[in-house]
Amino acid sequence: MAHKEYPLVSIVSVNYNNSEDTCEMIESLTKITYPNIEIIIIDNNSPNDNPKIIKQRFPSIILYESIINYGFAGGNNQGIMRARGEYVLLLNNDTIVDKGFLEPLVAKLESNKSIGAVSPKLRYYYDRSIIQYAGFAPINHHTMRNFAIGHKEKDIGQYNKDAETAYSHGAAMMVPMKIIKEIGMMSYIFFLYYEEADWCYRIKHAGYKIFYVHNSLVYHKESVSVGKLSPMKVYYLNRNRLVFMRRNVFGNDFVIGILYQLMIAIPKNALKYLFKGNFSLFYAYVRALGWHLKRSLSTNIHNNPFL
Numbered sequence: 001m002a003h004k005e006y007p008l009v010s011i012v013s014v015n016y017n018n019s020e021d022t023c024e025m026i027e028s029l030t031k032i033t034y035p036n037i038e039i040i041i042i043d044n045n046s047p048n049d050n051p052k053i054i055k056q057r058f059p060s061i062i063l064y065e066s067i068i069n070y071g072f073a074g075g076n077n078q079g080i081m082r083a084r085g086e087y088v089l090l091l092n093n094d095t096i097v098d099k100g101f102l103e104p105l106v107a108k109l110e111s112n113k114s115i116g117a118v119s120p121k122l123r124y125y126y127d128r129s130i131i132q133y134a135g136f137a138p139i140n141h142h143t144m145r146n147f148a149i150g151h152k153e154k155d156i157g158q159y160n161k162d163a164e165t166a167y168s169h170g171a172a173m174m175v176p177m178k179i180i181k182e183i184g185m186m187s188y189i190f191f192l193y194y195e196e197a198d199w200c201y202r203i204k205h206a207g208y209k210i211f212y213v214h215n216s217l218v219y220h221k222e223s224v225s226v227g228k229l230s231p232m233k234v235y236y237l238n239r240n241r242l243v244f245m246r247r248n249v250f251g252n253d254f255v256i257g258i259l260y261q262l263m264i265a266i267p268k269n270a271l272k273y274l275f276k277g278n279f280s281l282f283y284a285y286v287r288a289l290g291w292h293l294k295r296s297l298s299t300n301i302h303n304n305p306f307l
Contacts, residue, residue: 007087007110008036008037008085008086008087009036009085009088009089010079010082010177011039011040014043015049015093016049016069016075017046017047017049018093019051021221022093024096026039026054028095032101032102034100034106041054041064041093042064042075042079043063045068072193073190073191076186077188077305080180087105089173089174090172094125095172097172098218101216104215104216105118105120105213114209115209115210117173117199117200118212118216119165119168119169119172119174121212121213121216122134122169122171122172123220124219129155130152131159132148132152132169133171134149135165135166142257142260143257143265144244146166159212160215162212163211164209164210164211165210166200167197168196168210171218179203186198189243191240192240193236194243194244197244198244198247229281231280234284238266238288238289239288239291239292241261247301
């Protein structure tokens with residue numbers, strides 16, 4: 001890094017019933033080569049966990065125990081509000097970082113002030129040669145689907161080049177504090193899922209670029225907190241897919257997209273679980289749709305919190 005300058009990086013992570021994983025993540029952070037960080041852990045009112053062990057094992061970290069579970073977006077926002085760094089890195093607590101992962105992220109942001117967010121290469125923790133993320137394709141405004149570039153490919157160096165991308169990855173996403181002050185924090189409306197994609201939309205709308213940084217590496221355990229396919233995951237994914245549409249898709253694209261979701265995608269998937277007798281997942285779809293019916297005219301869905 002030029003002139004050996006190391007701006008302070010505030011690393012924010014949310015804990016929910018997974019203090020052991022959080023401690024493993026922090027342990028990996030204690031081995032990194034970047035010398036100027038602060039670690040902020042937000043416990044989201046874990047009902048089946050003792051987050052105090054995190055502070056006991058790592059006294060130098062900042063631990064805030066929330067009395068309310070504000071979700072992934074709200075938990076990260078609480079960390080951002082306590083951050084002192086020039087850069088804020090949102091890092092999932094189910095990750096393990098490579099010791100040299102931070103320098104390339106900082107260097108990328110330092111090299112070009114038009115870049116508003118960066119993410120590292122993500123590989124799967126339990127199969128460390130397999131890529132999870134090397135960038136994202138744009139979300140289709142009709143189907144509301146996209147894909148991660150390199151997903152489930154063996155890493156043989158095919159993505160060893162920095163690239164502009166549609167979105168950062170919420171598991172590891174760094175944003176300059178000055179941009180957070182400009183555009184605001186994550187919207188609380190999401191609680192869980194789609195919040196980072198929405199945040200990236202706002203960053204890009206403000207005129208900034210988003211980059212995947214190839215020589216920064218993080219390993220991700222993925223879905224430790226909510227399970228591979230739980231009612232909670234199904235509910236928030238489907239509820240927030242429509243929230244994202246209502247906040248970011250307009251005109252003919254919105255009309256086509258909402259008709260596709262309401263008449264094809266949601267009924268197809270919900271009925272699939274009903275016919276399989278998986279009633280908890282079926283009711284998760286129903287509740288997701290009901291949430292929007294109750295708030296069809298609400299303007300709060302467009303609110304963004306600011307520092």
